[in-house]
Amino acid sequence: xxxxxxTLSPAYHGRSLPNGVSPFTVSSPxxxxxxxxxxxxxxxxxxxxxxxxxxxxxxxxxYQRQSRKGSQTWRRTIFRFLVCFLLGxxxxxTPMPFGEVEDSNAKRRDFSFxxxxxxxxxxxxxxxxxxxxxxxxxxxxxxxxxxxNFSPRKQLIVITPTYNRPLQAYYLxxxxxxxxxxxxxxxxxxxxxxxxTMETSEILRKTGVMYRHLVCKKNGTNxxxxxxxxxxxxxxxxxxxxxxxxxxxxxxxxxxxxxxxESLRKTSRFGTWPVAMLAxxxxxxILEGPVCNGSxxxxxxxxxxxxxxxxxxVDMSGFAFNSTILWDAKRWHRPMSGxxxxxxxxxxxxxETTFIEQIVEDESQMEGLPHGCSVIMNWHLHLEARNFxxxxxWVLQKNLDVVIPFQ
Amino acid sequence: xxxxxxxxxxxxxSVLGIQSKELERTQHTERISGSAGDVLEDDPVGRLKVxxxxxxxxxxxxxxxxxxxxxxxxxxxxxxxxxFLLSSPVRTLNPEEADWFYTPVYTTCDLTPNGLPLPFKSxxxxxxxxxxxxxxxPYWNRTEGADHFFVVPHDFGAxxxxxxxxxxxxxxxxxxxxxxxxxxxxxxxxVCLKSGSITIPPYAPPQKMQAHLIPPDTPRSIFVYxxxxxxxxGNDPEGGYYARGARASVWENFKDNPLFDISTEHPTTYYxxxxxxxxxxxxxxxxxxxxRLVEGVIFGCIPVIIADDIVLPFADAIPWEEIGVFxxxxxxxxxxxxxxxxxxxxxxxxxRLLANPSMKQAMLFPQPAQSGDxxxxxxxxxxxxxxxxxxIYLKQGVKVLNxxxxxxxxxxxx
Numbered sequence: 148x149x150x151x152x153x154t155l156s157p158a159y160h161g162r163s164l165p166n167g168v169s170p171f172t173v174s175s176p177x178x179x180x181x182x183x184x185x186x187x188x189x190x191x192x193x194x195x196x197x198x199x200x201x202x203x204x205x206x207x208x209x210y211q212r213q214s215r216k217g218s219q220t221w222r223r224t225i226f227r228f229l230v231c232f233l234l235g236x237x238x239x240x241t242p243m244p245f246g247e248v249e250d251s252n253a254k255r256r257d258f259s260f261x262x263x264x265x266x267x268x269x270x271x272x273x274x275x276x277x278x279x280x281x282x283x284x285x286x287x288x289x290x291x292x293x294x295x296n297f298s299p300r301k302q303l304i305v306i307t308p309t310y311n312r313p314l315q316a317y318y319l320x321x322x323x324x325x326x327x328x329x330x331x332x333x334x335x336x337x338x339x340x341x342x343x344t345m346e347t348s349e350i351l352r353k354t355g356v357m358y359r360h361l362v363c364k365k366n367g368t369n370x371x372x373x374x375x376x377x378x379x380x381x382x383x384x385x386x387x388x389x390x391x392x393x394x395x396x397x398x399x400x401x402x403x404x405x406x407x408x409e410s411l412r413k414t415s416r417f418g419t420w421p422v423a424m425l426a427x428x429x430x431x432x433i434l435e436g437p438v439c440n441g442s443x444x445x446x447x448x449x450x451x452x453x454x455x456x457x458x459x460x461v462d463m464s465g466f467a468f469n470s471t472i473l474w475d476a477k478r479w480h481r482p483m484s485g486x487x488x489x490x491x492x493x494x495x496x497x498x499e500t501t502f503i504e505q506i507v508e509d510e511s512q513m514e515g516l517p518h519g520c521s522v523i524m525n526w527h528l529h530l531e532a533r534n535f536x537x538x539x540x541w542v543l544q545k546n547l548d549v550v551i552p553f554q
Numbered sequence: 555x556x557x558x559x560x561x562x563x564x565x566x567x568s569v570l571g572i573q574s575k576e577l578e579r580t581q582h583t584e585r586i587s588g589s590a591g592d593v594l595e596d597d598p599v600g601r602l603k604v605x606x607x608x609x610x611x612x613x614x615x616x617x618x619x620x621x622x623x624x625x626x627x628x629x630x631x632x633x634x635x636x637x638f639l640l641s642s643p644v645r646t647l648n649p650e651e652a653d654w655f656y657t658p659v660y661t662t663c664d665l666t667p668n669g670l671p672l673p674f675k676s677x678x679x680x681x682x683x684x685x686x687x688x689x690x691x692p693y694w695n696r697t698e699g700a701d702h703f704f705v706v707p708h709d710f711g712a713x714x715x716x717x718x719x720x721x722x723x724x725x726x727x728x729x730x731x732x733x734x735x736x737x738x739x740x741x742x743x744x745v746c747l748k749s750g751s752i753t754i755p756p757y758a759p760p761q762k763m764q765a766h767l768i769p770p771d772t773p774r775s776i777f778v779y780x781x782x783x784x785x786x787x788g789n790d791p792e793g794g795y796y797a798r799g800a801r802a803s804v805w806e807n808f809k810d811n812p813l814f815d816i817s818t819e820h821p822t823t824y825y826x827x828x829x830x831x832x833x834x835x836x837x838x839x840x841x842x843x844x845x846r847l848v849e850g851v852i853f854g855c856i857p858v859i860i861a862d863d864i865v866l867p868f869a870d871a872i873p874w875e876e877i878g879v880f881x882x883x884x885x886x887x888x889x890x891x892x893x894x895x896x897x898x899x900x901x902x903x904x905x906r907l908l909a910n911p912s913m914k915q916a917m918l919f920p921q922p923a924q925s926g927d928x929x930x931x932x933x934x935x936x937x938x939x940x941x942x943x944x945x946i947y948l949k950q951g952v953k954v955l956n957x958x959x960x961x962x963x964x965x966x967x968x
Contacts, residue, residue, distance in 0.1 A: 302812060334812045348823045352830055355773035359815060360823065389810040 301412045302332040302392035304385060304470055308363075308377030309347065309399050310340050312537045316350060318399035323354030329408040331357070334392065336384065338363050338377040346541040359384070372491040374398070374463075375498055379488045386474045386486060393418075395467040400531060403464075407524035410516040411467050416479070417507050418516045421448065422465040423523045425530075434523075435462045439515030457500040462527055466499075468506050584906035593871040594912045595926060598933035599643045602940055605652035606639050607687050613659045613679070621665050628756040628845050629662040629671060631738070631928075632705040634919050636660075638929045654734075654936055655693055655702040659683040662708045673714040677727055677960070678968040680704070680714075684729050698954050699733040700946035703936060707756065709841040711737035713746040716840065721746055728959035732946070734939070736932055738843050740865025747865060752935040754928060755867040758848045760920045766825035770854075777813040778893060779831035779855065780804070781820055782846075783839070800837050800860050803886040811890060828853040832901065833879070833893055835860065848917045851877075854908050856901065858893065860886060868916060868931050870938070877907050 305326060309315060319337075326335055335358040339347055343360050351358050363380040378396060385394065393414050397403065411418065421436030438446035447460040454460065476483045487505045489498050507513060517524075614636065618624055624633060636658040639645055646652050661676040688694035694702065706712045712730050713721035722745050726735075731748075739746055740753035747753075783796075784805035790796040808814040816835070821827065828834055834850040838861035847866070850857040857878040859866070866874045874880075881892055907913065915926040923929045948954065958965065 332812060343822050345823070348826060349768075352768065352772050352775075352826065355775050357775050357812065360821070362821075387809070390812065391810060392812070 300330065300332060301414075302334065302390075303329065303408060303411055304334050304336060304390060304392040304394045305397045306336045306338070306378055306381040306394065307397050307399050308338045308374045308381075310373060310377075311344070311540060312531070314531075315399070316346070319347065319350045320354075322397065322399050322403075323351065323356055325403050325405070326356045327354055328405055332392075333357065333408075334359065334390070336361060336381045338380050340365075340373065340377065344541055369491070371495050375489045375491045382473060382488055383486070385470050389474050390470050392470050393467050394470045394473075396463050398464060398527075401464050402526040402528070404524050406517070406522070410524060413516060414467050414514060415469065416472070416514065417466065417468045417503075417512055418514045419444065419461055419466040420516045420522075420524060421520055422462045423526045424462070425528050427451065427529075435460060435527075436465045437461070437510075437513070437515050437520055439520035442515050442518060444510040444513045444515045444520075454496050457497060459500045459503045461499050461503060463499050464525055464527055466503065472506055583909040583911070584903065585910065593934060593938075594868075594916050594931065596930075596934050596937075597925065598930055598937050601937040602644055602653045602933065603646040603651055604639055604642075604644050604654045604656055604933075604936075605646055605649040605693075606636075606656050606658060607691070609658055609683060609686065613683055617660050617663045621663060623665055623669055624660065624663040626759060627665075627669060627671075628758070629707040629738075630757040631707045631754060631919055632660055632662060634757065634921065635705050635736070635929065635932070637921075638923050642923070642929075642933075644933060649691065649693055652693075653701065653940055653942070655687075657683055657687060657702065657704055659704075661706060661714070670716075671708060673708055673716060675968065676708070676714045677724075677964040678966055680712075680727055681729060681964060682968040696948065697732070697942075697946045698948060699730065701942055703734040703736055703752075704730060705736045707736075707738045707754070709739060710746040711735060711739040711751070712748075718840070724961065727964075729955055729957070731955060734936070738867075739841060740867075740869070741842050741861075742863040742865055744863075750939070752932060753865050753867050753869060754932060755848045755917045756843060756845045757919055758845050758852070758917075760918045763825060763849070763852050766829075768826050768829050772830055774830050774832050776815045776827065776831035778808075778815065778833045778835060778858070778889075779827060780814075780816040780835040780837075781818070781824060781827075783818060784816075786840075789840075796840065797838050798883060800883045800886055801839070804835065804837060804860075804889065807887050808890065813890065813894075825849070825853065828855045831855045833858050836878075837861065838864070838883075847878075851908060851917045852914050854905060856904050856908065858889075860889075867928075868935065871931060871934065872913070872916065877904055877913070879904075 307322060309319060323335075326333060333356065335351075335356050337347070337351060337358055338361045340363055343362050348360060351360060361380050361384055363377045365376045382394075393411050395411055407420075410420065419437050421434045424433050424435055425431075426433050433450045434448045435450065436448055437444040438448060449455060449460055472479050472481070473487050487502075489502045493501050614633075618633060624630060636656075639656055639658075649655070659680060661679050662671045662673075664672045664675055666672060684694065684699070704712070706714075708714065709716045710718065710721035712726045712735050713724050714727065715721040715724055725745050726748055735748055735751040736754055737747075737751055738754055738756050740751075741747055782801075784801045785793050786796040793799065793802050796802070804814075804816065808816060815827070815831070828849055832855065834846060834853075834855035834857055836844050836846040836850065836857045836859050838844070842861035842864040847857050847859070849855075858881060859874075859878050860881050860883060862883050866872070866878075879893070879896070881889060885892065912926050915924065916928060916931050919928050
């Protein structure tokens with residue numbers, strides 16, 4: 148009852164309590180019930196009745212003290228106390244607000260439980276880590292809460308080379324949001340040229356995806372080879388750390404669907420699929436990738452004459468492979484003949500095929516995804532202008548101090 | 555009648571509900587309370603008086619002039635403590651009323667070209683300073699240094715050597731046997747930690763760290779973060795000695811674990827990355843302490859301390875077990891299981907304790923000094939040791955210290 152007294156006094160603050168009536172006036176409305184029954188009709192609004200009845204009650208009390216005789220006053224007093232007791236008892240019984248708080252806690256725990264259902268044995272659910280602090284490590288708690296039967300998900304290692312150009316922020320943001328939707332575990336390796344700029348770091352940090360920001364320190368590279376060196380930096384990192392997962396090269400200016408990443412997880416050694424593209428003169432849509440029978444690769448789509456001499460007609464974003472191939476030669480029965488890297492000595496368009504030749508021997512070691520290779524899961528539209536002159540870094544220190552070569 | 559009762563009870567309950575909800579919303583940091591943590595907010599002014607000896611500038615200013623890098627390396631606490639005391643209200647110019655005496659001698663300011671301090675001249679320098687104060691003032695001889703304190707932030711404190719074996723061999727400088735030592739090094743049952751010493755954090759430049767703060771609502775998407783050496787190829791080519799093999803164990807066990815973002819490369823986004831990490835490893839190196847502890851506390855990353863028997867800064871004022879995670883060196887191979895099995899509530903609680911501003915302040919040496927910072931914690935520690943026991947005051951002519959003890963090379967004048 149003491150607590151009720153405290154909470155009620157601010158509520159009653161507005162009302163002037165005449166004659167030093169104690170704040171213990173919980174009983175007042177109940178008394179109003181007793182005395183005002185004769186006076187106001189039951190159809191009037193409760194709050195109006197409340198106010199009117201309150202005032203009437205005080206008038207009654209004062210009036211009664213003077214006029215009624217001893218025994219009746221005594222009975223009324225007892226009645227008053229009984230009603231107060233009843234009201235206090237009722238209020239004390241109801242645990243609603245505290246129950247609400249506990250309930251909401253339970254709800255939060257339930258929600259976190261859902262997230263816990265997903266995680267993998269050792270690999271963690273960290274891409275679910277969103278802005279609110281309370282969820283930061285809801286997902287960490289795995290081995291202990293393993294009530295659900297789930298098979299561990301394969302880790303995806305997505306390599307994205309990036310460099311400064313006008314739409315860099317747009318592409319990184321877009322790709323970051325896509326990757327955030329992919330169920331974990333996923334590790335995003337972003338490779339930048341020369342130095343890790345603060346602006347790129349900020350964009351990456353906000354995505355909430357588990358990422359590693361690497362730097363490729365190679366000066367004065369040919370434009371066509373910049374991506375090659377950046378991807379090689381990432382491959383070196385994977386080899387050095389002996390990471391286990393499916394490696395996928397995802398350039399920031401392509402468009403990906405979530406089904407793509409689901410299919411990637413089904414890869415065991417080397418997976419490939421058709422990628423939709425625009426032809427060089429942009430007047431038609433073409434496919435680059437395998438022709439499959441079920442999950443067997445039986446042929447390739449070919450397009451330009453200049454690229455007919457390739458062994459494998461695959462786009463950089465049209466294949467994925469198991470990262471252990473890079474450092475575990477024994478498992479894949481490969482000869483240990485130096486690190487597997489993309490080559491910067493081949494002409495434009497041949498980087499993919501020369502790289503894949505180092506990973507697999509022939510089409511029998513490839514898997515076509517999804518079944519029948521009949522679904523397009525990502526698009527590579529060469530919409531960017533080549534050899535675009537862009538100043539180094541994000542911020543222009545001097546006005547337009549750029550030399551744009553004429554072609 | 556029942557309608558009124560119902561309406562009334564509804565009113566009461568809604569008011570109660572609002573009150574309880576408000577109580578819930580205001581919890582974002584947690585006060586470090588209990589027997590230890592309240593002490594962080596004590597104000598030492600008025601509780602003690604410190605007298606600062608006026609030493610010739612060859613002991614302090616001239617050394618600093620020769621190499622200003624001493625102001626930014628992790629041993630800069632000795633210099634900043636001197637500057638703080640000179641202008642602090644606890645300083646007294648009357649030595650008769652002083653409780654503690656401070657000797658400003660910068661023993662850790664003899665740097666190699668790489669910036670690492672050479673401790674070879676430090677014992678002689680300290681000895682020369684003590685000889686000066688004992689001959690020019692009577693207060694040293696009164697107690698043989700028991701009410702004097704010295705700041706010795708080097709690797710192994712007053713043992714004045716960077717190699718542990720040599721430091722143990724030398725032991726604490728004999729002349730400092732009775733004095734209170736304020737040092738960074740702290741390891742239990744070790745020769746170089748005297749009982750009664752005050753352990754302080756290594757110096758970390760506050761402005762540099764403040765300049766790299768990122769929005770606090772950035773998601774912490776790294777689970778475990780560490781940047782630093784795993785093998786010290788220059789000094790320990792075969793491995794096994796450096797960090798007692800603990801760092802090498804971390805690398806070999808977890809280099810391929812995607813939860814562990816560990817590497818030897820020092821990125822430009824080092825401080826930002828710590829702010830988006832849940833755990834930051836603080837393994838021992840050549841010495842058990844490391845500036846990573848300070849960085850972790852400032853950036854809200856829970857420190858994972860892998861250093862057996864370490865004594866952390868202000869251990870009597872900060873409840874480190876509740877804030878950090880301690881992993882024994884032999885348990886390093888199970889580090890991932892240990893860290894992933896910590897319940898989320900525990901982690902959130904630790905993050906709230908770390909978010910407490912008094913916690914962060916206590917680890918910093920800001921210029922100018924602010925209340926609750928490391929300078930004040932040192933003074934609090936000194937104040938807690940007061941009043942001095944009567945027995946430290948020696949009778950006339952009684953000598954306890956042996957002025958000729960120690961290696962012969964130390965006895966040469968500086």
